[in-house]
Amino acid sequence: MSPRRKILFAILGLYVVALITVIGIFGWARLDNEEFAPQNEFKLDPWIELGPFDINKAVLYLFIAALLTTGSMIYVANRMQAKPNRIQTAVEAAYDLTYNTITRGNMEPEMAARWFPFVATLFFFIWFSNIIGYFPLPVNTAEKVSVFGLHLPAFSLYAATANLSVPLVLTLMVWVTYQVEGIRAKGFLGYFRGWIPSGTPSKMRPVIFVIEVISQFVRIISLSVRLFANILAGHLLLLFMAGGLAVLLGLAALGFLTLPLAIVFFIFEVGLVATLQAFIFATLTSIYFGEATAPHGH
């Protein structure tokens, strides 16, 4: 056996021994916890009451994401070097992704030049919103921790995109904008005529048009719920695997069993889902823009 494999087996053996010990100490009896409400992790308590403009933790996350988006881009843009350092290389790769793959790949060159800033901002904003959702921040004001007599909010995971309102607003912005842009590019009647594929028999045209109208409205739901559901499901998995399930059922040993799963899911979420969802949102946005303004319909 190679030394790496030996270490792996040793860790596995230690884990099994520790698991058996934990079960031996705490037993495997269920003791349901009635007080812990997992849905409260996603509840938004208003911090500053301003009617419909309440400041809560989702708003804080949005502010942080907006600051990071603008701040990181301005920082890198002001310190451009001929010989790029690591951060510049990363940002240049992201710029290349948003410009060539996402925008230029799906739009006419003229449209791509006009709408690239919008699409790239969407990408970076959603990416930063997703990523800061995986770092624990002291935002849980429902559970206070007292440190030297000070009541500080507990650290918790939350993402602004795990709340349907945020993806829905982004989606509505995209949806209205591309409809307006399509009408501007092809004229009011020409745009709606473009929804019907050329060569459709005239009797079928009204049916196809109705189906197309429905599919346009379904885009609002699919684009927003895709982002929201992915992030919410990821956060729920992390919550339950990293101890929520153990607390809920009062089974201490179960927490030990699910913790490795939580680590695997965390890596999966940070490494793949956060970036992939931002990429998908930006790509679909530019596909919709490209389709609405393409000269020959679709």
Place this chain on the structure above:
Amino acid sequence: MTTTLIAQVSDDGLKAIALGIGAGLGSIGAGIGVGFIFGKVIESVTRQPEMREEITSIQWLGFALTEAVAFYTFIFGLIAFFL
């Protein structure tokens, strides 16, 4: 006999069963779809290795669109469970 049995089962229990069945069936569909996508990607890359970059960028689009289906069922199951 059956009516009394159903009456005994609590509403929450039925909701939990519904969530389990719904999310499970949704995951089956998404699992088949994701497997299909990656299988086809491997197939096409072995056939035309020079198209690899183009194929991988489309692959992630297809992957995310398919995978989202599992989360749709999960979220709608949760909505049915909690509301």
